[in-house]
Amino acid sequence: MQMSLVIDANKCTGCLQCEMACSYEGEGVFNPTKSRIKIFPFHEEGIFVPYTCTQCDEAWCMHACPVEAIVLNKTTGAKEIVNDLCVGCKVCTIACPFGTVNYNADSGKVIKCDLCGGDPECAKACPTDAITYQDANWTGYDKMKDYAAKAMPAK
């Protein structure tokens, strides 16, 4: 079963546990600037929004890469960077419509979410279930259930 990251901004408190888990998994350091997932605080609206790669099926980044350094992980559905092939040309960062592929100046390669090989650390670290890892075919399950409850006939 393929799984997807599911984000519910209404549950996010902006604590950045996900960013630290991500940066540690990816780079071996607690460092939000090296995270593949970002929390965006919208201060006056009073909301925190987590955002990361959604693993597009027809991934712009993958098609744009001139050296085929972005490959599909058939098990997880993630589009993964092959560091040995990446030349740091950044074309993928231009191609991605969502900005979720970014260049890492320290390594000279790009970084993006790879779903941690199927066990995403951000979801595990989130204390409020704002980020969960769910059946890719049923990412709307919880929302549907909430609305189903509202549509439930009165007893």
Added chain:
Amino acid sequence: MSWTKKVLRINLTKGTCTPEPLNMEWVEQFLGQRGLATKYLTEEVPPTTDALSPENTMYMITGPLTGTMASTAGRYSVVTKSPLTGAVACSNSGGFFGNEMKCAGWDMIILEGKSPMPVYISINDDKAEILPADEIWGKSVWETDEWLHAKHQDPQLRIAAIGVPGEKGVLYAAIINDLHRAAGRSGVGTVMGSKNVKAIALRGSKGVTVNDPKAFFETTTAAKKILAENAVTGEGLPALGTQVLMNVINEMGAQPAHNYKDSVFAGASKISGEAMLEPRESDGKPNLTRNAGCFACTISCGRISTIDPQHFSIQNKDDLHHSYHANSGGLEYEAAWALGSDTGVDDLDALTYAQFVCNEQGLDPISLGSTIAAAMEMFEEGVITTKDTGGIELNFGNAKAMIECTELVAKAEGFGLELGQGSARFCAKHGRPELSMTVRGQEFPAYDPRGIQGMGLGYATSNRGACHLRGYTVASEVLGIPIKTDPLETEGKAGLQIAFQNATAVFDSVGICVFTSFAWSLEDVAPQLDAACEGDWTPERLGEIGERIWNLERLYNEAAGVGASADKLPPRMTTEPATTGPAAGKVSGLATMLPEYYAERGWSPEGGVTAETKTRLGL
């Protein structure tokens, strides 16, 4: 690991930024943050130094866990000599400034001397600059924040700044970081202003590493589970924030009201955490929009709130900063009691507005509210009149008057300048020093010592002046953590207060939030430190460090002239019995508890730190 072992020393007189190694010998004895910066202070700033002179030094310091994934590990402290108390000042803040400092590669930033002109400090990893602040001098914290983000074209900049009160010598000015988190007490913002420093803007990209990652993940994950399963950190604080306390403390008869004349407040439920959830008539929205977490916090007691759009405080006020008409950092219990029950104001939106003002301009709402409350009592007694207040009818319960006073202190103008000197100086000036609810010149927090006896001893002996965050025996006396004790009894409270004081000194030195101590003991903290840091960190060693820190602070205060002679409560607490609620008829039993406290501390009967105790602790 997990110290960066680097200190940035900024000499404002000379205009230099110089890196130096962290003193790791002192780390062994004092750990980090509160303890370690206090050691630097005691070595570098003579206790008799004028707090607002260039000879005072300000230390902004992280702890060893700051910037890691341990829950709540984003804390930093500001340590200096306080202009309000003359004692050691140590104010702790969350938000995202501490972790950014660590991420930039610094354990501590030292500000010494005085700049000849207004400046701000810009730090981007190793690069540190002192830059002109003429354009933001005279602006609020929020305006400064916007200006710096625009100027540096960096939305991810983390900023700590002072407002107008800190520039103009209000003695309880706070340093505000990330718009609404505060290093709030004892006038640390006033010291920053006295050095002509408006703000520190940070950007770090280096990150933080730990000694044993596998052990660290295991131990911090287990510790987060403890927080999630605890009734206070897993339920009460997430649900209602610090305001979970308003109804609880009121019901047990320890809710200070009307400048501590009363210990029950009839309007408590209207300004409580529960009230913040009630939809209001105007727009159908509750005061509370959302919980907000500081860096790495899995508790998230922070509140994001709005003011009722039809409330008089903001209606038809186009000159207000736009955040007053939107979401911002909401009401905390300490602001709610001081600006609310202590002034007799039960208007939730008026209090939210006043809290926003304190955030925008960098004010300690506890000292502010208490000072206004003392002025109200004097106004009602006729000691001061509208001639003194500039026309304000300063009666208890007058929300408009409370707001006018708050705005005047925020501008440091007129009557506000006088209130800005704090309640001890204000009451003394008008010939009624006994009406000031202070210890060492710092205003009481939200717990009546007649109704919670341990807290009276805590206020009297607190090294930074009256404070709840130095030994929160409320945990035991009200919430039953770690064991329930009778709040009306004095027996055993000396030992209890000492245990809390020592443990809290450790929590404040690690880089984590003291609220974790509702669920964690040193047994839970030690393995997290031990996994993150080099060296062996056991609960026993931490306990000794806590006691060492407490005694170091006390020795500094003794030399500064605010040692045992200042271990006193106002006569209202020791001679006027509480009149209402469960504590009716009770006064504080400080006279009974204090000698026991001195003895159990290993101090002389007069309250002096003895040579034996100093030797035992390596001081």
